[in-house]
Amino acid sequence: GQNIDQPTEMTATEGAIVQINCTYQTSGFNGLFWYQQHAGEAPTFLSYNVLDGLEEKGRFSSFLSRSKGYSYLLLKELQMKDSASYLCAVTGGFKTIFGAGTRLFVKA
Amino acid sequence: KAGVTQTPRYLIKTRGQQVTLSCSPISGHRSVSWYQQTPGQGLQFLFEYFSETQRNKGNFPGRFSGRQFSNSRSEMNVSTLELGDSALYLCASSRQDTDGYTFGSGTRLTVV
Numbered sequence: 001g002q003n004i005d006q007p008t009e010m011t012a013t014e015g016a017i018v019q020i021n022c023t024y025q026t027s028g029f030n031g032l033f034w035y036q037q038h039a040g041e042a043p044t045f046l047s048y049n050v051l052d053g054l055e056e057k058g059r060f061s062s063f064l065s066r067s068k069g070y071s072y073l074l075l076k077e078l079q080m081k082d083s084a085s086y087l088c089a090v091t092g093g094f095k096t097i098f099g100a101g102t103r104l105f106v107k108a
Numbered sequence: 109k110a111g112v113t114q115t116p117r118y119l120i121k122t123r124g125q126q127v128t129l130s131c132s133p134i135s136g137h138r139s140v141s142w143y144q145q146t147p148g149q150g151l152q153f154l155f156e157y158f159s160e161t162q163r164n165k166g167n168f169p170g171r172f173s174g175r176q177f178s179n180s181r182s183e184m185n186v187s188t189l190e191l192g193d194s195a196l197y198l199c200a201s202s203r204q205d206t207d208g209y210t211f212g213s214g215t216r217l218t219v220v
Contacts, residue, residue: 030205030206031206033208033209035208035209041213042198042211042212042213042214043151043198043209043211044211045208045209045210046208048206048207048208050206087150087151089151091205093164094156094158094163094164094205095141095153095156095163095164095166096141096153096209097153098143098150098151098153099150100149100150101150
């Protein structure tokens with residue numbers, strides 16, 4: 001079967017750093033995506049990891065450990081506009097399966 | 109460049125009816141995937157098409173079907189609608205499997 005777990009909600013303060021974890025168990029793995037989804041909008045692509053290690057892209061970084069079935073998304077210098085849901089998604093076998101998402105609230 | 113276009117944006121149908129949703133991917137994107145999004149279940153995979161071939165499908169009943177045309181445009185059909193089919197249906201396209209999806213704005217289906 002396939003299972004993707006991530007925390008339901010997180011709260012952080014503007015300017016801080018937050019780490020959103022994702023663990024997965026899948027049959028067939030090509031890579032892992034992170035998407036951002038603001039309320040009432042479609043998801044937008046943030047990052048893609050296929051090899052173990054850290055991928056940095058501006059204020060956002062994503063880490064993958066294939067052997068542990070574990071990934072995290074790191075958001076630095078949080079801004080109010082980062083309040084959104086963050087979706088972890090695993091791709092393999094011509095399909096991408098999404099986790100339920102982590103709702104991040106950024107407070108002033 | 110134009111994004112992923114889904115039509116219609118909103119739809120209200122009665123139980124037992126059928127519905128067809130349309131998706132036009134970004135030019136050059138041959139992979140099209142469909143998802144159902146509900147507050148309780150999140151994004152649930154429906155099917156994936158590439159060059160007119162369905163390469164995978166999710167765990168949905170046979171009432172849900174789809175197809176892709178030679179110009180990569182895709183349609184999905186839901187027959188014998190049930191109240192539980194009320195959801196946001198999202199279409200996403202990508203150039204290749206390692207690219208991230210670009211999602212359309214979705215079709216919000218309400219079954220009454």
